[in-house]
Amino acid sequence: MQFSFTGEQEEFRSVLRRFLEEKEPTTVVRRLMETEAGWERDGWRELNQQLGLTAVHIPEAYGGQGFGYVELGIVLEEMGRALLCAPYFASTALAATAIMNAGTDAQKRTLLPDIASGDTIATLAFTEPNGRWDAAGFATTATRADGAYRLDGIKSFVLDGHTADLIAVVANSDKGLSFFTVKGDASGLHRRALKVVDPTRKQARLEFRAVKAELLGEEGGGAAPFAKTMTQAAVCLANEMVGGAERLRQSALDYANLRVQFGRTIASFQSMKHKQADMLVDVELAKSAAYAAASAAAEDDAELPALASLAKACASEAYMQTAIHTIQIHGGIGFTWDNDTHLWFKRAKSSEVFLGDPAYHRELMMRAWGV
Amino acid sequence: MSEQTEASVRAEARAWLEANWNPDLGLVEWRNKLIDSGWGVPSWPRDWFGRGLPVALEAVVEEELRRIGAVGVAKTGIRRLAAATLLVHGNDAQKQKWLRRSLTGEDTWCQLFSEPGSGSDLAGATTRAEFKGNRWVVNGQKVWTTSAHHADWGLLLARTDVNVPKHQGMSYFVLEIRQPGVEVRPLRQMNGHASFNQVFFTDAEVPPDNLVGEVGRGWAVATTTLMHERRGADGIRTWGQASDRAGRVYDEERAEIVTVMEPYKWYPQRAGRVDLVVERAKATGRASDPLVRQEIAKLLTMSKAAEWTARRARAAQALGRPPGPEGSLGKLVSSHVARAAARVHTLISGADAMLTGEDAPMDGLIAEILVSVPAGSIAGGTDEIQRNIISERVLGMPKEPRTDNDRPFRDVPKNLVG
Numbered sequence A: 001m002q003f004s005f006t007g008e009q010e011e012f013r014s015v016l017r018r019f020l021e022e023k024e025p026t027t028v029v030r031r032l033m034e035t036e037a038g039w040e041r042d043g044w045r046e047l048n049q050q051l052g053l054t055a056v057h058i059p060e061a062y063g064g065q066g067f068g069y070v071e072l073g074i075v076l077e078e079m080g081r082a083l084l085c086a087p088y089f090a091s092t093a094l095a096a097t098a099i100m101n102a103g104t105d106a107q108k109r110t111l112l113p114d115i116a117s118g119d120t121i122a123t124l125a126f127t128e129p130n131g132r133w134d135a136a137g138f139a140t141t142a143t144r145a146d147g148a149y150r151l152d153g154i155k156s157f158v159l160d161g162h163t164a165d166l167i168a169v170v171a172n173s174d175k176g177l178s179f180f181t182v183k184g185d186a187s188g189l190h191r192r193a194l195k196v197v198d199p200t201r202k203q204a205r206l207e208f209r210a211v212k213a214e215l216l217g218e219e220g221g222g223a224a225p226f227a228k229t230m231t232q233a234a235v236c237l238a239n240e241m242v243g244g245a246e247r248l249r250q251s252a253l254d255y256a257n258l259r260v261q262f263g264r265t266i267a268s269f270q271s272m273k274h275k276q277a278d279m280l281v282d283v284e285l286a287k288s289a290a291y292a293a294a295s296a297a298a299e300d301d302a303e304l305p306a307l308a309s310l311a312k313a314c315a316s317e318a319y320m321q322t323a324i325h326t327i328q329i330h331g332g333i334g335f336t337w338d339n340d341t342h343l344w345f346k347r348a349k350s351s352e353v354f355l356g357d358p359a360y361h362r363e364l365m366m367r368a369w370g371v
Numbered sequence B: 001m002s003e004q005t006e007a008s009v010r011a012e013a014r015a016w017l018e019a020n021w022n023p024d025l026g027l028v029e030w031r032n033k034l035i036d037s038g039w040g041v042p043s044w045p046r047d048w049f050g051r052g053l054p055v056a057l058e059a060v061v062e063e064e065l066r067r068i069g070a071v072g073v074a075k076t077g078i079r080r081l082a083a084a085t086l087l088v089h090g091n092d093a094q095k096q097k098w099l100r101r102s103l104t105g106e107d108t109w110c111q112l113f114s115e116p117g118s119g120s121d122l123a124g125a126t127t128r129a130e131f132k133g134n135r136w137v138v139n140g141q142k143v144w145t146t147s148a149h150h151a152d153w154g155l156l157l158a159r160t161d162v163n164v165p166k167h168q169g170m171s172y173f174v175l176e177i178r179q180p181g182v183e184v185r186p187l188r189q190m191n192g193h194a195s196f197n198q199v200f201f202t203d204a205e206v207p208p209d210n211l212v213g214e215v216g217r218g219w220a221v222a223t224t225t226l227m228h229e230r231r232g233a234d235g236i237r238t239w240g241q242a243s244d245r246a247g248r249v250y251d252e253e254r255a256e257i258v259t260v261m262e263p264y265k266w267y268p269q270r271a272g273r274v275d276l277v278v279e280r281a282k283a284t285g286r287a288s289d290p291l292v293r294q295e296i297a298k299l300l301t302m303s304k305a306a307e308w309t310a311r312r313a314r315a316a317q318a319l320g321r322p323p324g325p326e327g328s329l330g331k332l333v334s335s336h337v338a339r340a341a342a343r344v345h346t347l348i349s350g351a352d353a354m355l356t357g358e359d360a361p362m363d364g365l366i367a368e369i370l371v372s373v374p375a376g377s378i379a380g381g382t383d384e385i386q387r388n389i390i391s392e393r394v395l396g397m398p399k400e401p402r403t404d405n406d407r408p409f410r411d412v413p414k415n416l417v418g
């Protein structure tokens, strides 16, 4: 397991941080979050042309950069910190990962290069309106007729589902859980943006009525790739969350050092110091868990499923608690729309339950450990 | 007077209500009648619309009002704090002018205490009131002023002397909001509502008659307002809930709730809506999950214990015993309950906790809880300030050394930017 970042990784992080601070200040976040799409092609292109971010963990053979989960983790941590409004999690962390896990070599050669270049925005549709994250909760069906598969069912909480060009879908056929791909504008597919608590990350509800779909990988062979995709996605989300949590923690500290009440900075009150110290403990522990999980993912360690869930649960709670403290430390101003804290608070709330809440992941962790 | 028992009060209130309650009266007309009878504010003195009953017996009268379905006097919002403060510190002319109209709801109020540079440290206010000619002239800015956009009057805490220590240079005024020198600008909150405001004063005027208490003694008056605000913190759970009954008085009360009380419509959500937890757990099927059951049980334990703690405080008061520590805990406990409730609502809702508006559980009500709860531990005195009060005043622990109240206010370090 890797316990420190290499010089190159640190350099990569600082380039990325500068880039995101410049391109995605909160004024941009606030503008994009008010749009229905939630992101813009121009900004997206820049992100990919200048830094090749969408290609990070995709192998070179499929048009990617061939890095691993440690680098992907760095990207997501910085994006979480910046609260980037882009379909990155959907396209790279979820869809590209699913295609790598499920697709045949030929399919990867066809699908991945465009995702790696950022020209195709992809997403993964798995959870349904019942909100279950495990495959046993999925009711969408795939039936084969006249040599083609057709999908029927409803997917919900699909990240950027209303704007994606390509949708990887998890559904059940006669042979069991399988992956499919569908074009965003496929006939019979009805897409609707959902109203979400976190407006910086859009979600959609997708209704499939006999939608023609391409099988991805082997029919009935979806269970293992799906489980792996969820594990890797949990690692990604944990890393994204610790980036947001750290940003909040820092903003609370900066504010406490500036704000004067009773003739002294509020940072000089012991209760404020203790809160800051507790926040640091929470965030640093969560970072360690997220980094450990990323490293396990990079090495495809046998411990990965347990560590991914551990990190997801730990980061979820640290992020939410940090967000609560950060508002509190800001006092009245922390409850206003114009103060930026609530933007991260809402991301924390949404990430707390996305891919499964902390209790769900702790249970997965225990099972992975054979307890 | 000492012969007033719970039973006699109940019987008397019931008899009066049965003879007089009439849902076809106008809201103000009915409230005037109730005020004249002394049953509107029974714990107030007889000279001022009350019956001089012990505070603890108020609950009995409340129960009787509820039983018959009668509307009470205007008790929610800042008008409640205004009435309670003026009752104690106002002179007769001021009581004459404002008490009745506040109880009928004809006058609406806001609380002009917090400023950009002073929230927890209210005695650090820099809004100036200077006596010029025959009136007070006010300049400065207040912030987080709930309901200022609906208010006729504001309870204003302003500095009248910068050359004395901070607490001694404050005075308390009633300021008319609708005048050229006052500008109210709405402020949007993280939950999307805009119930509080920025209020700017540019040579706003206050007649000398509107000074409450003495010049330089405003802090004591403000303390009364704050005490009532904190004591009442738990009550906001039920603010702004309209009856669905038919009758003119209910129609007018509903109209009041959607206008004057509009800024408070999310206040029950801010308190966490513990009342919805069991119903939601059953409706979602989560009630059968042992883990969820445990979390709900923990929340209900805390919430019940909090309720009984408040009851204990009221019961002790009824027996004329000195207030114990239980009476000072309510505000702090209510933020613990609210935060725990938000956690449990998230647990119950699962993925649906990511949704809002029509797409979300209960048309977005649950989402509103999740993004409103953070207000409770800030508004009306933060949790940290409540802990300071509990440790220093209730437990008698040593006070923090202070450097801001032993010198003229002008020499105290302040925020560079507000």
Ligand SMILES: Cc1cc2nc3c(=O)[nH]c(=O)nc-3n(C[C@H](O)[C@H](O)[C@H](O)COP(=O)(O)OP(=O)(O)OC[C@H]3O[C@@H](n4cnc5c(N)ncnc54)[C@H](O)[C@@H]3O)c2cc1C
Pocket (backbone or CB within 6 Å): A259, A261, A262, A266, A269, A271, A272, A328, A329, A330, A331, A332, A333, A335, B110, B111, B112, B113, B114, B115, B116, B117, B118, B119, B120, B121, B143, B144, B145, B146, B147, B196, B375, B378, B379, B380, B381, B382, B383, B384, B385, B388
């Ligand atoms: C929904 C809502 C409605 C409101 N309505 C009104 C209203 O109608 N009228 C009105 O006048 N005000 C109103 N307020 C303002 C509210 O009273 C203040 O926000 C609150 O008192 C905190 O002040 P502040 O915002 O300046 O924060 P600050 O005082 O700057 O506090 C910042 C942080 O420092 C901490 N802190 C400050 N002093 C100490 C200390 N001595 N020891 C330890 N920690 C400390 C606080 O606990 C907080 O965490 C409202 C606020 C909200 C959220």
